[in-house]
Amino acid sequence: MSVISLPELPVEVLVNIFIHLQIGDLRNVMLTCKTFRSLVLHDTTIWKNLSRGKLIIQRSSNTSKRNLPISPYHNYRDSHNWRYGIYKHEAILKHNENYMPWIQCEGEKYLLVTVGSVLKCVSLENKSHYILWKLDVPKVLRGDIRTNDMSRFVQKNNILACGNRDGCVAVYRVNNIREKPTLLKHIEDCHEDGAVEVSAVEVINKHLPCVITASSNSQQLKFWHWECNDAGYDARDITLFESVGLRCLAVDEAQERVAVGPNGSDQPFVLDVETGAQLTTSAPQLNLKRAVRDVQWRDASTVVYVTHSGLLQCLDLRTNEVVYKVTDPFQCSLYCVKTDGRNAIVVGSSEYSRCVLFDVRNAASHVQVICLHNSYLQWEVF
Numbered sequence: 001m002s003v004i005s006l007p008e009l010p011v012e013v014l015v016n017i018f019i020h021l022q023i024g025d026l027r028n029v030m031l032t033c034k035t036f037r038s039l040v041l042h043d044t045t046i047w048k049n050l051s052r053g054k055l056i057i058q059r060s061s062n063t064s065k066r067n068l069p070i071s072p073y074h075n076y077r078d079s080h081n082w083r084y085g086i087y088k089h090e091a092i093l094k095h096n097e098n099y100m101p102w103i104q105c106e107g108e109k110y111l112l113v114t115v116g117s118v119l120k121c122v123s124l125e126n127k128s129h130y131i132l133w134k135l136d137v138p139k140v141l142r143g144d145i146r147t148n149d150m151s152r153f154v155q156k157n158n159i160l161a162c163g164n165r166d167g168c169v170a171v172y173r174v175n176n177i178r179e180k181p182t183l184l185k186h187i188e189d190c191h192e193d194g195a196v197e198v199s200a201v202e203v204i205n206k207h208l209p210c211v212i213t214a215s216s217n218s219q220q221l222k223f224w225h226w227e228c229n230d231a232g233y234d235a236r237d238i239t240l241f242e243s244v245g246l247r248c249l250a251v252d253e254a255q256e257r258v259a260v261g262p263n264g265s266d267q268p269f270v271l272d273v274e275t276g277a278q279l280t281t282s283a284p285q286l287n288l289k290r291a292v293r294d295v296q297w298r299d300a301s302t303v304v305y306v307t308h309s310g311l312l313q314c315l316d317l318r319t320n321e322v323v324y325k326v327t328d329p330f331q332c333s334l335y336c337v338k339t340d341g342r343n344a345i346v347v348g349s350s351e352y353s354r355c356v357l358f359d360v361r362n363a364a365s366h367v368q369v370i371c372l373h374n375s376y377l378q379w380e381v382f
Helices: 011-018 023-030 034-042 044-050 072-084
Strands: 088-094 103-106 110-115 118-123 131-136 150-156 159-164 169-173 182-187 200-205 209-214 220-225 234-239 246-251 257-262 269-272 292-297 302-307 311-316 321-327 334-339 344-349 354-359 368-371 376-381
Touching: 011 034, 011 044, 023 034, 023 044, 034 072, 044 072, 072 368, 088 110, 088 118, 103 150, 110 150, 118 150, 150 200, 159 200, 159 209, 169 209, 182 209, 200 246, 209 246, 257 292, 257 302, 302 334, 311 334, 311 344
Parallel strands: 246 292, 292 334
Antiparallel strands: 088 376, 103 110, 110 118, 118 131, 150 159, 159 169, 169 182, 200 209, 209 220, 220 234, 246 257, 257 269, 292 302, 302 311, 311 321, 334 344, 344 354, 354 368
16 A cells, blocks of 8 residues: 655645645745745645735735745735734935935835935845935025925836926936936926926826926916927916815826826816816815825726825725725824725825825724834835
8 A cells, every 4th residue: 555645745635735724834834845835835825715804915026026926925924014013124214304205116126215305216225225326306496485395206117207396397217227317308387487386296108208297286287298309398288177286196007097186175086198188076165174195096997095184085986986985093194195906005194104004895994003203214124
């Protein structure tokens, strides 16, 4: 009578055994041999069974180290750490500002950070966190009390756009994130002849380069576009009478629609990029105490957004109805929002360096709160 050892069993049989194990037992299985370790790491059935009913944060492969695919095990582990607030701090950059700088991650290797009117690119490849380049954006001297700080920036499709509180926007070409960008355009008077700040910027690089700008003190949304070798630029204006100013912008993945967050309302609206036609409407009555602080596309039919009154909401564009609504646990204003495109949403509050994780399947409470309390810009490693 022949005896079959456990590693000799068919993969389907092993998977059927392993799906009944708890996480601690699976760790022990991974320690027995390389075959079992590889199977547990990469078999989706095992982790799909363990993940049932739990918040699993989805990441694209280009955000993983070395651009390698993320194994189901590592995705489960990272999501578990997010849910339970298990992380360590790595100080990246010390700053002396009284506000949190705007930041944008370029995968897990690089970080773009604004400090005043300077944009810095920081390498995250090792613990030294050295600065690859600094960019002091061009400024316009105005006869008022406005600062020259950067209000918002966005980098996508090899175009970097930096909106400034002095009413101008600088546009750069990014050929390699490790190299200092090249200035393409400096538009000095974006809204109201430069009398108001540029509060939001977005980039479209579909057929021709295009930068969209908005101001919290203007009803005009402006589309700035130019030919590749053209020294000038053209502007197209859209006046949005349902607002008293515009706070934030977000272009969808197809670069065909732009979501706009207005002042005076707790709900954004969506425009067609080509025609400027309004595809959805905002709240019918203006309230100067309300404002949409940030908006992001969750998928092709829904957007998520946060408001000055501390609301996080998800709007279904097909019905123009709010399908998810929750309030910040500390009832503070919310300033920024990110989503993985599925169930996870993380928001940043007005309290210094506090973010909150939510699950769209649960409107009763948040999942986790993460706080920082010093003047170092920190990188959370989960």
